Every structure is written in structure tokens, then in C-alpha cells.
Amino acid sequence: MQKSYDVIVIGAGTAGSYFAKLMAEQGYSVLVVEKSSREKLGRRLDIFHLDRDRLPRFGIPAPAPGDDDYVSEFEYSISKSAFDQYPKRTLYPFLVLRLPQFLARLARWAESFGVEYAFETEFLDFIYEGGRICGAQLKQGEETVQVFSRLVADASGIVSVGRRKLPEDYGVETFEIGPRDKFYVILRYARLKHPEVDRVKCTVNWPYYKTWIGPQHDKDGAIIGVGANFSYEYAEEVFQKFIKQVKLPPHELQYIQKGTTPYRRPPYSFVADGFVVLGDAACLTKPYSGEGITSAWELCAIAAQEFGAAMKEGRYPEAARVWKTNVRYQRGQGAKFAYIMATLVGAVNTLPEENDYQFRTGIVFNEKDMTTMNRNFGVTLGLGDIMAMVFKIVAGVLTRNITLATVKALLRSVTAAGKIQKHYEKFPEEISAFKAWCREADKLWAAAGSMADVAKS
Ligand SMILES: Cc1cc2nc3c(=O)[nH]c(=O)nc-3n(C[C@H](O)[C@H](O)[C@H](O)COP(=O)(O)OP(=O)(O)OC[C@H]3O[C@@H](n4cnc5c(N)ncnc54)[C@H](O)[C@@H]3O)c2cc1C
Incomplete structure (x- = not known):
């Protein structure tokens, strides 16, 4: 790790690695700091679904059969009513992928453009000069180090560690994404008792309960999911109502994974002097599904263009110089x-x-x-x-x-x-x-x- 970079990105999730790659590609030196180890990155979630047709828009090479992150894909999803009736098809293809392997692929891709990763390194706070961000204080093992940069990008996920550390009047809202503002998601990984008749090939969802069943890495298995505001306990209550009304295929529970996803309006501004917020830290999940990966890349792509242009010839990215990031994102998606x-x-x-x-x-x-x-x-x-x-x-x-x-x-x-x-x-x-x-x-x-x-x- 050097003493200074053009850009520091907090978090090696899908938003952080993608933004890092876009900035490095323009010739900027980029450091991604990630508190997890390289081996444990993304272990919180085994499987996720990614909109296949949006990948070319962002220039991301699509995982294909034979790749370690690829599981399967499906062409449409099905939605059903609260009484499990009137199935409707949504013709929109999804890839079923393994998250840890996909994040490792993104990191390798970013590294091939010169991005440097510091794993097991935690962002603690910003460093300021003349009231403006000029780097970050990082924790590596027992050591606290200062690394200077012209831009710090917060892609730390729902915890929003960078955005929440900003001074109140710095230009980006510092709210916490609390229980009312997020969905508590419980995923039950299950093995089907009769896979030959009940095999799950695409996602079936019941919008009334915000529940779904979808494919996983075991082709004789399924993921049964529920998401609700307030708490995991409340999500479980909703799930119990759901299974009283809808008969799921007979199955045995393998294990459970849990996590939270933002569900509130994003901050009005994503940029401030030497700062941008991206991904879950900026609440960019799709409002109708809670999926957040490709929708967050939209802002990453815009921000990389605007910051890339503003930082040419060693210039500092003041809020006014990168304001178009907000204008383009807010007026569009x-x-x-x-x-x-x-x-x-x-x-x-x-x-x-x-x-x-x-x-x-x-x-x-x-x-x-x-x-x-x-x-x-x-x-x-x-x-x-x-x-x-x-x-x-x-x-x-x-x-x-x-x-x-x-x-x-x-x-x-x-x-x-x-x-x-x-x-x-x-x-x-x-x-x-x-x-x-x-x-x-x-x-x-x-x-x-x-x-x-x-x-x-
Ligand atoms: C159960 C569940 C299922 C989901 N399924 C899907 C799906 O199928 N499809 C989809 O599109 N979306 C899905 N989502 C939403 C999706 O996971 C998120 O929108 C997306 O992962 C957000 O990416 P991110 O890069 O913003 O943040 P994250 O993936 O959370 O990455 C942030 C990174 O920052 C690191 N970090 C945090 N604090 C610090 C610190 N102080 N210093 C250094 N590093 C730090 C973290 O360790 C983490 O690696 C799901 C969410 C949940 C909870």
C-alpha cells in the first residue's frame, strides 16, 4: 500500500470493484480497502440472481457455463396471487450465480486494470485539509495508517461507514439505514423431496407476501425467501402467514442465510468535495424487488465518467465540478x-x-x-x-x-x-x-x- 492514490474505494463488493475498475481504466491510481479477507469476501450469501441483459450495458463479461461463479440461468419468472392463483410470466432473463466467486472474478478483473486491493483493512474516518476530504484513516491489524487521495468513494454497503462519518453539512445526507428503511431477508436453502416433479427452474414469487422460491446451486434444491421491514422476527411472521396459504413442494431445510437490503429513497446528492457514495450505501436497490447490483452500477458508470473528467491534470473533484453525476442519475433512473x-x-x-x-x-x-x-x-x-x-x-x-x-x-x-x-x-x-x-x-x-x-x- 502506498501513501497516496488518486482514489480510495471503501468496500470490495459489486459496486466498489466496478467503480474501481472504471477509474483505473482512465489511468487513475486506485486503492480498494476491504475489511474482510480475500478468502471470506462475499461469504454472507451463497447464491444471487443477476439481470443477464444488463451486463453488456456495463461492459461486464457475463459468467458462462463452466465458470466457477456460474450456476444456471432462466428466461422468465412467475408471479402468483395471495391465494396462489393466476400465474403471470415476466419475460426477463436472470443468471443464477455464486456471490463469493463472482466477487473474486470482479476483483481479478479490476486488478487487471491496475486496481490495488488492501484486504483485512478497515476504513475508520476521513482525513481533511482545509475542510475538504483528502484521504482516509485505515486500520490494518493493530496499526492505524493515513492514506491520501483526491477522492474517497463509499461503497461499504448498507452500513454506509463513509457517508455516515461525514460532517452533517458536508453535502451528502448522513442518515442511518434503520429498521423502517430496510428489508430483512431470510433465505431458506432447501432440498426437494421429489425433485423429478418439483424441480425449481425459475423464480416463482408471491408479491403479496414478498416471498419467492428460486433455483440454487444444488439442482435438486431451492431457495425459499421472504423479505419484510422492521425485523427478522416480523419477516418470519409474514412467512408463516404465507405457508398457511401457499403449499410449497415438500422439502427438507438445509440451512438459512439472512441479510438486509436498503428500502428507502437514496440521498438527494451522491457527491461532495472529494467524495461519492455508491451501491447499498446510497440505497440504490430496485424498489420492486430489492435487487441492488445492476441498478447500483448505473450510478457507478455515471460517477466514473464525471469524476474521471473532473480529476484530469491533477485537479481536485469539488462538488460543483462533479454535480452532473447527480443531475444525470436523478433525472434518469x-x-x-x-x-x-x-x-x-x-x-x-x-x-x-x-x-x-x-x-x-x-x-x-x-x-x-x-x-x-x-x-x-x-x-x-x-x-x-x-x-x-x-x-x-x-x-x-x-x-x-x-x-x-x-x-x-x-x-x-x-x-x-x-x-x-x-x-x-x-x-x-x-x-x-x-x-x-x-x-x-x-x-x-x-x-x-x-x-x-x-x-x-
Ligand atoms: C439476502 C439477500 C439477497 C439478495 N439477493 C440479491 C440478488 O439476487 N440480486 C441482486 O441484484 N441483489 C441482491 N441483493 C442485494 C445485493 O446483495 C446488494 O444490493 C449488493 O450486494 C450491494 O453491493 P455493494 O457493493 O453496495 O455492498 P456490499 O456487497 O455490502 O459490499 C460492501 C463491502 O464493504 C465492506 N466494508 C464494510 N465496512 C467496511 C469498512 N469499515 N472498511 C472496509 N470495508 C468495509 C464489506 O465487508 C463489503 O465487502 C440481496 C440482498 C440480500 C440481503
């Missing part, structure tokens, strides 16, 4: 995710009977919209689609399949979401207009409410 997040507050707040009706009639849950949502993070409805949806909702109310309260909640959230999306699409070009933009955004989010507010109702 940020605005779409904000719309989905606000809409879901009303959309998930239904009775099981209403959810069943929605699946039966294709309100919200229909194959075309679900496929488009996965591909584009948004659905554009034509006049004909809107009329058909209104007709189904009115019919649902008249036949008492949907309550008026549910329709009102849905309308309220769609209206709030539309306003939030428009506001994000007008994210200010100039840093000077940012405070006023934030005040308005705060009001709009308060009006939209949060998933945690409706989770237990």
Missing part, C-alpha cells in the same frame, strides 16, 4: 425509481382478496406491464390501457372485489408518485438551486408515505 417507490406504498396496501382480483383481471399484475417494468423501470400506458384499467377497477368496486379505500389509496400514491417523478426530472443543473429542490422533495416524500407505514396495517 432516480426519477423512475422514485415513481415506483412512491406508487408501491398504495399498490401493496391491499387485502389478499383484492390482490387475488388484481391478478385475475391483470390490474397492476399482468405479463406485459411486469415485463416492461423489469426492462425499462417504468410502464407507459396508452389511453386504451388506462381506460381498460379504469373499467376493471370500477367493475372491481361494483362487484365488491376491491374496496373504495384501496382505490383511494392507490390513486393517492399514483398522484404523489407522478409529482415526485416530475420533481426528480427537474433536478437542478446548478448546486445553488439544490436546497430549494430538497425542501420541495421532502414535502413530496412526506405526502407519499412509506412502505413501512403500510406494512403492518
Whole structure:
């Protein structure tokens, strides 16, 4: 480890290694500090699913059969109603991969561009010069060392160690991602008793309970997952409700893995003087699934371009010079995710009977919209689609399949979401207009409410 680099990245997860590679590729010296050992990296999760069709967008070589991280792939997923009825297919392919092996592949890839890794090295705090970040204090074994840099990127995951250490007025929010703002995910790895009839080839999910069953590395096995706000205990309660209603294939439990994933709006700004926040530390998970890997790469790619350009000829990346990172992200994927997040507050707040009706009639849950949502993070409805949806909702109310309260909640959230999306699409070009933009955004989010507010109702 040298005494100074152009860039220090905290965390060798999917966001950190990808951003490190992008900066090294532009000729910058990059150090990734990772508190885990190289051998233990990513051991928290055996299997994950990665959107196959998004890999070319980020230039990431896709794992293929025969690679140590590759398990399998599937072309579509299935969603079912609260009463396990009306299966709908989402035509969107996923790779099933092993996380530790995939992270090792990303690290080797980044190293081939000159990125240096310091494993078993912990970020403790920033170093400042004239009030601006100019490096990091790191802990290696018993030793504390100072390493200087022009940029520190926080990709430390949900713990957000860098972002949370910033001074309150540094320019990026320092909130903790607490129990209301994250999903507690429990994964049961199970062996099927009759794999020849019950083999799990793709993911089947039940949005009403936020539960799913998907393939794992043992082809005669499955992963049965649940995610919920507040706590693992609450996620377990939801799971018990689910298995009362839905009959899973007979299986034996192998082992359980647990983890948390952010579920809240990201910070309004991702950048400050000599600083950027990425990945789970920036709450970049997809609002409708909690998957966070490819959605985080979107910001990594934008930030690498903007910081890469701003740091040329030894220049320091002041917030104003890299502000376009915020403008480009928030007006694009940020605005779409904000719309989905606000809409879901009303959309998930239904009775099981209403959810069943929605699946039966294709309100919200229909194959075309679900496929488009996965591909584009948004659905554009034509006049004909809107009329058909209104007709189904009115019919649902008249036949008492949907309550008026549910329709009102849905309308309220769609209206709030539309306003939030428009506001994000007008994210200010100039840093000077940012405070006023934030005040308005705060009001709009308060009006939209949060998933945690409706989770237990
Ligand atoms: C159970 C579960 C299943 C999931 N399944 C999927 C899935 O199938 N597909 C998908 O896309 N997403 C999935 N996600 C979400 C996904 O795992 C995250 O969005 C993604 O891993 C975040 O990547 P990251 O690089 O931001 O953070 P992380 O992967 O958390 O990496 C952060 C790294 O920073 C290191 N670190 C932390 N503190 C310090 C410190 N002080 N100093 C140095 N290093 C530090 C950590 O050790 C870690 O290696 C799942 C999440 C959970 C909980």
C-alpha cells in the first residue's frame, strides 16, 4: 500500500470493484480497502440472481457455463396471487450465480486494470485539509495508517461507514439505514423431496407476501425467501402467514442465510468535495424487488465518467465540478425509481382478496406491464390501457372485489408518485438551486408515505 492514490474505494463488493475498475481504466491510481479477507469476501450469501441483459450495458463479461461463479440461468419468472392463483410470466432473463466467486472474478478483473486491493483493512474516518476530504484513516491489524487521495468513494454497503462519518453539512445526507428503511431477508436453502416433479427452474414469487422460491446451486434444491421491514422476527411472521396459504413442494431445510437490503429513497446528492457514495450505501436497490447490483452500477458508470473528467491534470473533484453525476442519475433512473417507490406504498396496501382480483383481471399484475417494468423501470400506458384499467377497477368496486379505500389509496400514491417523478426530472443543473429542490422533495416524500407505514396495517 502506498501513501497516496488518486482514489480510495471503501468496500470490495459489486459496486466498489466496478467503480474501481472504471477509474483505473482512465489511468487513475486506485486503492480498494476491504475489511474482510480475500478468502471470506462475499461469504454472507451463497447464491444471487443477476439481470443477464444488463451486463453488456456495463461492459461486464457475463459468467458462462463452466465458470466457477456460474450456476444456471432462466428466461422468465412467475408471479402468483395471495391465494396462489393466476400465474403471470415476466419475460426477463436472470443468471443464477455464486456471490463469493463472482466477487473474486470482479476483483481479478479490476486488478487487471491496475486496481490495488488492501484486504483485512478497515476504513475508520476521513482525513481533511482545509475542510475538504483528502484521504482516509485505515486500520490494518493493530496499526492505524493515513492514506491520501483526491477522492474517497463509499461503497461499504448498507452500513454506509463513509457517508455516515461525514460532517452533517458536508453535502451528502448522513442518515442511518434503520429498521423502517430496510428489508430483512431470510433465505431458506432447501432440498426437494421429489425433485423429478418439483424441480425449481425459475423464480416463482408471491408479491403479496414478498416471498419467492428460486433455483440454487444444488439442482435438486431451492431457495425459499421472504423479505419484510422492521425485523427478522416480523419477516418470519409474514412467512408463516404465507405457508398457511401457499403449499410449497415438500422439502427438507438445509440451512438459512439472512441479510438486509436498503428500502428507502437514496440521498438527494451522491457527491461532495472529494467524495461519492455508491451501491447499498446510497440505497440504490430496485424498489420492486430489492435487487441492488445492476441498478447500483448505473450510478457507478455515471460517477466514473464525471469524476474521471473532473480529476484530469491533477485537479481536485469539488462538488460543483462533479454535480452532473447527480443531475444525470436523478433525472434518469432516480426519477423512475422514485415513481415506483412512491406508487408501491398504495399498490401493496391491499387485502389478499383484492390482490387475488388484481391478478385475475391483470390490474397492476399482468405479463406485459411486469415485463416492461423489469426492462425499462417504468410502464407507459396508452389511453386504451388506462381506460381498460379504469373499467376493471370500477367493475372491481361494483362487484365488491376491491374496496373504495384501496382505490383511494392507490390513486393517492399514483398522484404523489407522478409529482415526485416530475420533481426528480427537474433536478437542478446548478448546486445553488439544490436546497430549494430538497425542501420541495421532502414535502413530496412526506405526502407519499412509506412502505413501512403500510406494512403492518
Ligand atoms: C439476502 C439477500 C439477497 C439478495 N439477493 C440479491 C440478488 O439476487 N440480486 C441482486 O441484484 N441483489 C441482491 N441483493 C442485494 C445485493 O446483495 C446488494 O444490493 C449488493 O450486494 C450491494 O453491493 P455493494 O457493493 O453496495 O455492498 P456490499 O456487497 O455490502 O459490499 C460492501 C463491502 O464493504 C465492506 N466494508 C464494510 N465496512 C467496511 C469498512 N469499515 N472498511 C472496509 N470495508 C468495509 C464489506 O465487508 C463489503 O465487502 C440481496 C440482498 C440480500 C440481503
